Amino acid sequence: MIAPVVAGLSGCAASNSPKVSQAVVELRSPAVEPAAARRAWRLAEAYAANQPDCEVVVGSGNSMLPLYPDRTVLVVRRARPAELSVGMTVVFVGDHGRLVAHSLIEKSDLGWLAKGMGNAEPDATLVRRGNLVGIVVRAFRPADGESVIARAIAESPAKPLAVAQD
Numbered sequence: 194m195i196a197p198v199v200a201g202l203s204g205c206a207a208s209n210s211p212k213v214s215q216a217v218v219e220l221r222s223p224a225v226e227p228a229a230a231r232r233a234w235r236l237a238e239a240y241a242a243n244q245p246d247c248e249v250v251v252g253s254g255n256s257m258l259p260l261y262p263d264r265t266v267l268v269v270r271r272a273r274p275a276e277l278s279v280g281m282t283v284v285f286v287g288d289h290g291r292l293v294a295h296s297l298i299e300k301s302d303l304g305w306l307a308k309g310m311g312n313a314e315p316d317a318t319l320v321r322r323g324n325l326v327g328i329v330v331r332a333f334r335p336a337d338g339e340s341v342i343a344r345a346i347a348e349s350p351a352k353p354l355a356v357a358q359d
């Protein structure tokens with residue numbers, strides 16, 4: 194069963210961060226598909242239900258602008274670290290146990306450095322096997338301003354999980 198989850202689109206850390214162009218992120222991350230809020234959630238659920246190892250989350254914040262605005266509905270597929278590459282948008286457990294959806298900017302021996310496209314600095318938490326949730330494979334933007342989370346909670350048979358952000 195898929196429960197609504199909120200993935201923070203926020204956070205930052207150290208300075209002198211590596212740069213990955215917006216074009217690379219847009220090439221390796223799915224483009225947002227506009228839809229009415231109810232339809233966005235239903236499209237995401239339908240896609241996730243027909244794909245192995247997928248779940249639906251809702252982004253919170255503006256750190257992934259201009260690619261993913263606040264309240265973008267994301268379909269995330271579980272993945273292994275070996276599948277990752279620079280520019281992909283992933284969901285991982287970041288600082289304080291919160292879910293974060295950011296793009297990968299650099300691989301090191303210790304893990305992947307991730308950063309929100311709209312953030313000046315990368316995240317403090319590296320993406321590793323132990324905190325990687327998965328890769329964003331579809332994205333739907335509610336076009337009508339309706340609260341996706343409220344709608345999903347009202348309509349979902351699953352118990353929702355809300356995750357705070359900074």
